Amino acid sequence: MFRSSIVCGIAAVVLLGGFLLAQEKKADDKKEPTTTAKARGQLKPGWKQLGLTDEQVQKVYQVQTDYREKIATLEAQIKDLRQKQEAEEYKVLTDAQKARLKEVLTSKVPGDKPEPSKPEEKKP
Secondary structure (H helix, E strand, O other), X not given: OHHHHHHHHHHHHHHHHHHHHHOOOOHHHOXXXXXXXXXXXXXXXXXXHHOOOHHHHHHHHHHHHHHHHHHHHHHHHHHHHHHHHHHHXXXXXXXXXXXXXXXXXXXXXXXXXXXXXOOOOOOO
16 A cells, blocks of 8 residues: 555656646747857958958858848849840841741751861871
8 A cells, every 4th residue: 555655656746747847938938049140151362361350250241141132133133134135136036037046046057166177187
């Protein structure tokens, strides 16, 4: 009888401990980390020898990140403009020219690119 009460007591402690450990953390416990994430980038050649502080390096990396986004936006616009330009140029062609262009682009046209000449063998 004494053993069964000890076993029941231990089982209760284990279960209670398991419930306490498995309990979800409160919203108060989920604080934002106090350290900020470091920006990543690459310094230009020769910049490492300038003796930049960690703060300066992070600022350079942040500038690179900001401009990388702006440049990507502009490159997308350039790509779109080139496609529009090509479409406008294509509209200038007649139907016969469009057909010929398609033919030229899908096959090699003799005379467009000269074949490399073979060196002549010297006769003894």
